[in-house]
Structure formats: structure tokens, C-alpha cells
Amino acid sequence: MHAPPLPISHIHHVELAVGNAKQASYYYRNAFGFDQVGYAGPETGQRNRASYLLRQGNAHIILTTPIYKDDPLAGFLNEHGDGVIDIAFRVDNVDSDHVSAVGRGAKEAVAPFTVKDKHGEVRRSAIHTYGDVVHTFINSDEYDGFFLPNFEPWKIQGRNNGLRAFDHMVGNVEDRQMDVWANWYQQVLGFQQFLSFDDKQISTAHSALRSKVMASDNMRIKMPINEPADGLKKSQIQEYVEFNNGPGVQHIALYTEDIIDTLSTMYEQGVDFLEVPDSYYDELQDRVGVIQEDISVLKKLKVLVDRDEKGYLLQLFTKPVEDRPTLFYEVIQRRGAEGFGAGNFKALFEAIEREQARRGNL
Ligand code: FE2
Numbered sequence: 001m002h003a004p005p006l007p008i009s010h011i012h013h014v015e016l017a018v019g020n021a022k023q024a025s026y027y028y029r030n031a032f033g034f035d036q037v038g039y040a041g042p043e044t045g046q047r048n049r050a051s052y053l054l055r056q057g058n059a060h061i062i063l064t065t066p067i068y069k070d071d072p073l074a075g076f077l078n079e080h081g082d083g084v085i086d087i088a089f090r091v092d093n094v095d096s097d098h099v100s101a102v103g104r105g106a107k108e109a110v111a112p113f114t115v116k117d118k119h120g121e122v123r124r125s126a127i128h129t130y131g132d133v134v135h136t137f138i139n140s141d142e143y144d145g146f147f148l149p150n151f152e153p154w155k156i157q158g159r160n161n162g163l164r165a166f167d168h169m170v171g172n173v174e175d176r177q178m179d180v181w182a183n184w185y186q187q188v189l190g191f192q193q194f195l196s197f198d199d200k201q202i203s204t205a206h207s208a209l210r211s212k213v214m215a216s217d218n219m220r221i222k223m224p225i226n227e228p229a230d231g232l233k234k235s236q237i238q239e240y241v242e243f244n245n246g247p248g249v250q251h252i253a254l255y256t257e258d259i260i261d262t263l264s265t266m267y268e269q270g271v272d273f274l275e276v277p278d279s280y281y282d283e284l285q286d287r288v289g290v291i292q293e294d295i296s297v298l299k300k301l302k303v304l305v306d307r308d309e310k311g312y313l314l315q316l317f318t319k320p321v322e323d324r325p326t327l328f329y330e331v332i333q334r335r336g337a338e339g340f341g342a343g344n345f346k347a348l349f350e351a352i353e354r355e356q357a358r359r360g361n362l
Helices: 021-030 072-080 094-103 178-189 236-243 259-268 278-282 284-288 295-301 342-358
Strands: 008-017 035-040 049-056 059-066 083-091 107-117 120-128 134-139 152-156 163-172 192-197 208-215 222-229 248-256 304-308 311-317 328-335
Touching: 008 072, 008 134, 008 163, 021 035, 021 049, 021 059, 059 072, 059 163, 072 083, 083 248, 094 107, 094 120, 094 134, 107 134, 163 236, 163 328, 178 192, 178 208, 178 222, 222 236, 236 248, 248 259, 259 295, 259 311, 259 328, 278 284, 278 295, 278 342, 284 295, 284 304, 304 342
Parallel strands: 008 059, 083 134, 163 222, 248 328
Antiparallel strands: 008 083, 035 049, 035 152, 049 059, 107 120, 120 134, 163 248, 192 208, 208 222, 304 311, 311 328
């Protein structure tokens, strides 16, 4: 049964709980290229927390740190470490969407309320999704001030790496919970299943996962949900769930229109990316066919390529951006393809095994 879709227009912002937002802002500016554009904290009327608003293209990220130890956000950090606490959706009508979502089985996190200042008012509420992540519903049509009440402009120019927007947000959940959460997105928010991958498609001899991609009605929000599958070794999804102490956001994919330029800059700025063996590129042409990019350039920057019926995509994953093996980022450029790079899981592992074989260790 398909629930009617809630009129969610796009991702308003993503909020990360971090241990030290002042320092994290420096990293997101100088490594990832975001501009810092605003701030909310004790000085601006937000007594308990400091929040730094970062923007690159249409992607808004809020980095928030609790100032007092009894703040529930401090509990989140203790449990999960730095990570995504809120994927906020811009909606037309907070009250009706909230009532519909809760009526269809969502657990309420925050009942609808209004935040006002001299520039107008903002209506918001929140529901729980997997783990300790929430979806805020937010509407600021009646607000003329900067971003949201309590925020003040505080501009510090970042490096600008050409990242344009959120492409997709991936959640990791426990074994046998993928269908539960895929159904939740379908029933509660009226999302549709866009794609699905079983463990035969996303597996190697050693590690496996299953994934379902849920998408909003207007296709502007895509949220793959992964669960671990049995392999010879521990699934990377299982590792995440253990270190995160439960489900959570595994990676945020940021879209660029020139991945070669974006990655060149990010390497220079010290971002750590996944190591891709040179042997991955031995088989690339056979696997994906003709592409516009020079393979020697892709090899130098470790860009991964995958193809589907509609075209191809170029992508690369950062290493986790904190010391726990939890949240990481993806940089993605699409040349027609609508997929998420499922073919790379196997291609990458086989490349690693070819290198191992060359060293006589397989
Ligand atoms: Fe991804």
C-alpha cells in the first residue's frame, strides 16, 4: 500500500552534532570548501549551544556543539561521536505534515512550535527516524531575517571546491532492519522505492550489504538505506553499527559538475580519500565503456566510475571524517546515470585482490 506523499520540497539543511563546532567549521571551510555564513550561540540568544552555519552551493550544514554537560546533545556525542543528528525537510505546512506523519506511525520528537523574532516567525517540528536521527519539518515563508531566528550572519569565506548540492544521504541500519525502515519511508513520508540492491549485487568474497534507495515524490531527496549481509568477514555496515552504537547516517554525497577539479582541490586541502589501487583502472574501460574523461587523470585522482542504463557517474569516498569509523562523505558527478555506484563495490574489491595476488599474498 502506498501512502500519499507528504509535500516535502527539499532538504532545508543537515545538522551535525560535533564536539567542537568552532574547530569543525575551520575543517569544513578549509578542507571541504564551505563558506561559514552564520552563527547562533549564547551571544545571539541560543543559550545552550553554539551552531555554525556553513554553505556551499545549495547545501547548508549546521555544526552544533553543546555547551553544558546535561544537554541531550552531549549524550548524543557520548553515544555516537560526531555525526548527523537532523536531516531537515522544508515543507509547505508543518502542522499538517507533522499530524500526517505521526498518524502514519512516526514517533514524535518535537511537537509543532513557532520561533519568532522581529523579522517574523518560523514553524517547525520533528519526528524520529532510524537511530537517534530526526527529520525536522520546517517552514520559514513568514520569516524575513537571516536564515532562522537566533542566527546572525558571520561570513568567513571558504575555499569553494565546486560542491553544488546534496545528492543523497545514506543510512546504515542493523541486520534485517532495512525493510523496516524502507517501509517506514514509504508509509510515513510517502517516499517511493527508487532502486534496490541485494547482497549478490553489492558483495565481494569478504563483505556484503543490502541496500534500498528511497526517494521523495519530487525525486529531490534520495535516501539509500543499507543493512549488513553475511560475508566471510565483517560487513562494513556492521562495523559502522557497532562503532556508532546503532543506526545512523553513514555518508552524505555532495554533487559537483567537475569532479576532477573538485577532487584536485580537496586533495591539496588535505582531505583523506579512499585508497584505490592502480589495478582498478586496468579493467575500467571494459567495465564502463567509452567515457569523456582521460583515464590517466582518473587514475591519478582515484576517481571511481560506474555505469547504468542512463549513463555513467564518477565518484569517490572520503575516509571517515572522525576517529570512529562512522560518517564519511562522497563526491559525485553524474553524466546521466541515476544510480549510486553499486558496481564499484565489487570492482574495487577485485582490484584490491589483484594487487594482493601480485604480491603473492592471495
Ligand atoms: Fe553514495
